[in-house]
Amino acid sequence: MKKPCTPRALYLRKKRNGKIKVLCLQVAVLAVFLGAWEFLTQVRLVDAFFVSSPSRILIKLGQLFRQDFMPHIGITLLECILGFVISTIAGFLAAVALWWSDTLRRVLDPYIVVLNSLPKIALGPIIIIWVGAGMKSIIMMTFLICIVVTVISMLQSFLACDKNKVFLMQSMGASKLQIFYKLVLPNAVPELISVLKINIGLAWVGTIMGEYIMSSAGLGHLIIYGGQVFQIDLVMASIVVLCVLAGLMYFLIARLEKFFRKRRGGSLQ
Amino acid sequence: MDDILTIENVGLTYQSAAHETEALRDISLRVKEGEFVAIVGPSGCGKTTVLSLAAGLLKPTAGSIRLGGKEITGTSGEVGYMLQSDNLFAWRTILQNVTLGLEVQKKNTPENIEYAKQLLQKYGLGDFIKAHPRQLSGGMRQRAALIRTLAFRPKLLLLDEPFSALDFQTRLSVCDDVYAIIREEKKTALLVTHDISEAVSLADRIVVLSARPATVKRIYTLDIDRPTPLKRREDPAFSGWFDKVWKEVGA
Numbered sequence: 001m002k003k004p005c006t007p008r009a010l011y012l013r014k015k016r017n018g019k020i021k022v023l024c025l026q027v028a029v030l031a032v033f034l035g036a037w038e039f040l041t042q043v044r045l046v047d048a049f050f051v052s053s054p055s056r057i058l059i060k061l062g063q064l065f066r067q068d069f070m071p072h073i074g075i076t077l078l079e080c081i082l083g084f085v086i087s088t089i090a091g092f093l094a095a096v097a098l099w100w101s102d103t104l105r106r107v108l109d110p111y112i113v114v115l116n117s118l119p120k121i122a123l124g125p126i127i128i129i130w131v132g133a134g135m136k137s138i139i140m141m142t143f144l145i146c147i148v149v150t151v152i153s154m155l156q157s158f159l160a161c162d163k164n165k166v167f168l169m170q171s172m173g174a175s176k177l178q179i180f181y182k183l184v185l186p187n188a189v190p191e192l193i194s195v196l197k198i199n200i201g202l203a204w205v206g207t208i209m210g211e212y213i214m215s216s217a218g219l220g221h222l223i224i225y226g227g228q229v230f231q232i233d234l235v236m237a238s239i240v241v242l243c244v245l246a247g248l249m250y251f252l253i254a255r256l257e258k259f260f261r262k263r264r265g266g267s268l269q
Numbered sequence: 270m271d272d273i274l275t276i277e278n279v280g281l282t283y284q285s286a287a288h289e290t291e292a293l294r295d296i297s298l299r300v301k302e303g304e305f306v307a308i309v310g311p312s313g314c315g316k317t318t319v320l321s322l323a324a325g326l327l328k329p330t331a332g333s334i335r336l337g338g339k340e341i342t343g344t345s346g347e348v349g350y351m352l353q354s355d356n357l358f359a360w361r362t363i364l365q366n367v368t369l370g371l372e373v374q375k376k377n378t379p380e381n382i383e384y385a386k387q388l389l390q391k392y393g394l395g396d397f398i399k400a401h402p403r404q405l406s407g408g409m410r411q412r413a414a415l416i417r418t419l420a421f422r423p424k425l426l427l428l429d430e431p432f433s434a435l436d437f438q439t440r441l442s443v444c445d446d447v448y449a450i451i452r453e454e455k456k457t458a459l460l461v462t463h464d465i466s467e468a469v470s471l472a473d474r475i476v477v478l479s480a481r482p483a484t485v486k487r488i489y490t491l492d493i494d495r496p497t498p499l500k501r502r503e504d505p506a507f508s509g510w511f512d513k514v515w516k517e518v519g520a
Contacts, residue, residue, distance in 0.1 A: 041365075050437075066330070162356070164352050164353075164354060164356055165356050167326065167350070168342050168350055168352065168356050169369075169373065170324075170326055170371045171324045171326060171343075171344055171348060171349075171350035171375045171427075172346050172350075172369070172374065172421070173344050173345055173346025173347075173373060173374055174373040178373055182369070182372070182373070183358065186358070186360045187358070187360075189360070251431070263360075264359065264360045264401065
């Protein structure tokens with residue numbers, strides 16, 4: 001096989017090789033970590049009862065999937081997705097309203113600041129009393145944890161719009177609605193996607209926290225239960241599944257970002 | 270010829286928490302159809318304010334201002350505003366950017382979009398219709414910004430330091446381009462600039478404003494009969510006019 005050696009071909013090969021190298025190293029890091037973990041527990045330098053081990057986690061996962069693991073995963077996933085979607089939509093609408101009305105924004109500003117610094121977990125007991133322990137209250141918790149940050153970040157991304165561009169649209173005779181959907185909204189897309197990325201993380205925090213304090217099913221429940229009965233394998237297996245789910249959801253949002261980038265000719269900015 | 274823009278005894282006083290600022294006092298100015306008028310003055314004197322008034326973005330606190338005989342009461346979409354930065358929207362293609370005004374004014378008929386395309390073609394952007402602003406040079410972007418203001422056929426073009434963000438070399442050539450386009454399309458233009466040589470090379474008339482509160486100090490009618498701004502800069506009369514205006518601005 002003849003190797004092309006134009007500068008372009010060299011550059012492309014170098015770039016591809018660089019990519020492969022990074023991927024190999026990434027796999028290597030994981031392999032070394034898991035290998036060391038397994039080795040240390042096998043030779044009993046550390047006690048697998050306290051730290052579990054990759055093989056024990058795999059065995060536990062096998063067991064769990066043969067039993068009733070799927071409903072637990074399903075419940076947690078549903079709570080997380082519903083909490084995420086509801087808080088994102090509600091947060092978006094609230095941010096639009098606050099962008100629209102200066103008065104509303106000025107009136108609500110101090111309340112938003114206070115709500116933002118309040119640890120939402122403190123509202124746990126109130127949520128239980130008002131909506132009862134269970135799925136609804138966990139979605140509520142997720143919603144509360146996500147909503148304030150969503151409103152604040154989305155509003156900021158709307159307000160960050162270049163004044164000159166607003167000016168330009170006004171001079172064309174654009175209405176406020178037109179300024180919003182032709183300028184402010186598309187201009188904010190990169191920030192909106194970052195908000196989604198942050199939110200997906202927060203939604204998991206909300207769901208698992210909620211399950212810790214008020215549930216009888218779900219991955220958060222399994223983790224707390226596993227901790228209480230000293231089944232580290234169960235805790236670890238649940239965490240592994242959580243990692244996979246959170247990674248998948250992040251991946252979906254990254255795809256969304258790619259879609260927008262493509263539509264905009266290669267760049268989001 | 271008819272007046273496109275009539276500014277009569279206009280005054281403008283800004284209110285702020287700390288104090289009252291009188292920006293403009295008793296400004297009178299007429300811009301005839303097809304004319305190219307430049308406004309110069311010391312920095313911060315309120316040159317841009319005059320454009321904001323003409324665009325209907327601000328209301329005068331005294332006097333009246335009319336566009337095509339009609340009192341300006343707010344933004345109407347009858348003026349095309351061109352600013353220092355091109356303000357092209359990064360997420361739109363060049364054609365989508367250029368037809369923004371048509372879209373906003375719900376005049377995006379096939380004929381009008383065809384007209385916008387023709388303008389792009391005519392002024393060397395035909396190959397970039399589907400490109401995004403990032404892919405264009407500074408000069409091309411500024412040309413696209415001008416075509417965006419022309420596409421919805423405004424009565425009057427307002428140019429607010431449209432070349433000052435460009436490097437000197439580009440500035441001279443874009444200046445030539447813009448001038449040629451405005452003349453070719455027989456547009457009326459009101460330019461604000463702090464660059465006196467730019468004003469002398471472009472304008473039929475130059476309005477010199479005083480420091481704040483700005484009043485009309487003097488209006489010069491230029492008589493350099495040359496076809497392009499660059500040719501004007503080469504004309505022997507150019508430096509004479511430059512000196513006159515420069516001294517008047519500084520005095």
